[in-house]
Amino acid sequence: MPELPEVEVSRLGLAPHLVGQKLSACVARRADLRLPIPQDLHTRLVGHALTAIARRGKYLLFHWQTAGGWLIVHLGMSGSLRLVPPETPAGAHEHFDLCFPDTVMRLKDPRRFGVVLWQEGDDPNAHPLLAHLGMEPLSPEFTADWLTALVRGGKSGRKTPIKPLLMDARLLVGVGNIYAAESLFRAGISPLAPADSLHAARLAKLTTAIRETLLEAIKAGGSSVRDYVHSDGGAGSFQLQCAVYDRAGLPCLQCGTPIRQVRQAGRSSFYCPRCQR
DNA sequence: AGCTCAACCTGGCTGC
């Protein structure tokens, strides 16, 4: 589930309940997810108050100022976080807890592609997994000029299809398979279009489309933030209507042409062959 | 340098 909007919605839902609270326990029910879970988190963090929850790309960053570092959480493909009452028994695939006096933040991740890490010091971006991350699409620096320079970059421009380029976290963070597809539809650009074949005006449109798609998804999730964080069902509560993603063979909402599905860089892409060129 | 692909896991759906 988790692309940038889902991570941001989680952050918005968790922060009011957790920031300022003192940690009473930290529980890891297994030694690793995609990577090992640091074993000394309990010792490091118990008794310290959570200072803030930030986000970089799809990473959630829990700042512990008095403990002198950051707890880094990535939800992978199947991860979700929710708040449960203390003493709630952990169910299947619920691998990690941050326990506070009044509530427990519980990480569930069936596929275990997620990550729980510790970064010492003031700068979470010093962590090797964060150090090479690209542009934040919701930052003011994400502009048509930036994207144009990116696709024109290198010796001869980037020939790669635009969709895998958008999903390359070293270039641009937070845009996964769903939002790449939806943004390209909104911009009227085929996912197959070679990146450097797109003129500035179309890239400007794409920049806007990406920002708007992400913001609308956050807003849609935001209206149900409490449900998301508190519900047992968890991740299902996002209301965003997809125009193309997972709609292979169904009529385009704009022109009625059947939505086409192709494979790019090992991932499914969905697009309208008439609306997107 | 730039791009594609396999691998990491489990669960859910489809089709025989």
Place this chain on the structure above:
DNA sequence: TGCAGCCAGGTTGAGC
């Protein structure tokens, strides 16, 4: 009903 096969919202490192 059972089971094999395939697919899934991410990321990394290897290989071409």
